Amino acid sequence: xxxxxxxxxxxxxxxxxxxxxxxxxxxxxxxxxxxxxxxxxxxxxxxxxxxxxxxxxxxxxxxxxxxxxxxxxxxxxxxxxxxxxxxxxxxxxxxxxxxxxxxxxxxxxxxxx
Amino acid sequence: xxxxxxxxxxxxxxxxxxxxxxxxxxxxxxxxxxxxxxxxxxxxxxxxxxxxxxxxxxxxxxxxxxxxxxxxxxxxxxxxxxxxxxxxxxxxxxxxxxxxxxxxxxxxxxxxxx
Numbered sequence: 001x002x003x004x005x006x007x008x009x010x011x012x013x014x015x016x017x018x019x020x021x022x023x024x025x026x027x028x029x030x031x032x033x034x035x036x037x038x039x040x041x042x043x044x045x046x047x048x049x050x051x052x053x054x055x056x057x058x059x060x061x062x063x064x065x066x067x068x069x070x071x072x073x074x075x076x077x078x079x080x081x082x083x084x085x086x087x088x089x090x091x092x093x094x095x096x097x098x099x100x101x102x103x104x105x106x107x108x109x110x111x112x113x
Numbered sequence: 114x115x116x117x118x119x120x121x122x123x124x125x126x127x128x129x130x131x132x133x134x135x136x137x138x139x140x141x142x143x144x145x146x147x148x149x150x151x152x153x154x155x156x157x158x159x160x161x162x163x164x165x166x167x168x169x170x171x172x173x174x175x176x177x178x179x180x181x182x183x184x185x186x187x188x189x190x191x192x193x194x195x196x197x198x199x200x201x202x203x204x205x206x207x208x209x210x211x212x213x214x215x216x217x218x219x220x221x222x223x224x225x226x227x
Contacts, residue, residue, distance in 0.1 A: 032213055043117075043203050043218030044156065051213075087155060100146060100169060101216060103155030 004088050009108040012078045020073040020107055022088030027068055031090040034101065035062065035073050039084045044103075047073065047086070083111045115139070117219035119204050125225045126194050134189045134222045138206030144168075145187040146216065147179055148203040156203055162187055163209070191224075199226045 005023040012018040024033065035047040048055055048062045050071075055062045061074040075082055085106040118137045126132050138145050144163040148156035158171040162181035176192045185206075191198055201223050205216040 034215070036216075041220070043205075043220045044216075046215040046217060049213065049215060085155075100158035100161055100171065101148075101156075102158070103148075106155060 004090065004104050006086075006088055006104065006107045008105065009110065011110045011112060012075075013112050014080060015077050018075040018078045018082070018109065018111075020075075020086050020088075020109065021070065022072070023070045024088065024090050025069040027090050029068075033062070033064060033068075033071050034089045034091050035060070036087045036089065036101070036103075037082075037084040038087070038106070039081075044087065045084075049091075078109075078111045080111050080113060083109055085109070117204055117206050117217050119202075119219040119222050121222060122220070123223045123225075125227065127227055128194055128196060130194050131190065131192045132194060132224060134191075134202050134204075134224070136187045136189070136204030136206075136219060138185050138187070138204075139217055142206035142208055142217070143185055144207045144209055144214070145181055145185065146205045146207075147187070147189045148205065148218075149173070150201040150203060150221070152200075159189070194226045196226050199224060 003026050032049050032051050034049040036044040038044045048060050050062045063072045085108050087103050087106040089101050120135045146161040147159040150156040159173050160179045161169040165181045179189045181187045201221040203221045205218045207214040207216050
């Protein structure tokens with residue numbers, strides 16, 4: 001599985017944009033990039049995923065570098081509810097066999113009021 | 114729609130005992146995965162089941178076993194509990210096993226072994 005590097009922690013002010021970086025320099029051409037977040041006392045929550053193009057959904061945007069060796073999760077306006085551990089996870093394309101998520105340590109995002 | 118539900122939410126067992134944890138996936142999801150999360154770490158993969166068959170197993174001892182039922186619900190069993198088995202056990206479901214299928218997690222079962 002591809003290895004990822006994320007900062008241990010980041011801070012943001014409420015209602016400001018947040019850019020969470022992830023380096024995945026060993027990613028293969030068939031790995032989707034998934035982002036999950038985990039709020040205190042809850043299970044991980046799916047945020048977004050993409051393969052090559054930038055992706056947007058109601059929660060966030062995902063910007064993928066052209067060489068796919070890095071990506072950035074963008075929260076457009078951070079709220080206090082966005083305080084969580086954010087995990088960047090490459091996941092292999094497969095069918096008919098198990099492809100689990102390999103969680104690293106993630107980035108602890110603190111949102112300041 | 115109901116999300117992934119897990120029971121019980123909390124459990125206290127003593128060393129050497131056996132425990133069974135239960136998971137109900139989102140309706141329409143045929144794949145169930147189990148993860149263990151020790152305090153301060155990211156979740157670690159234990160098992161994945163798809164259409165009632167084991168499709169993958171993480172680096173866990175044989176004391177850990179699981180099964181998936183015809184209604185796609187699942188049970189995780191842990192025998193001969195050790196203190197180190199104390200953790201949050203997470204169940205996740207997805208429509209399939211493809212790399213583009215997001216996982217939807219429950220809020221877990223907190224197991225404490227004394």
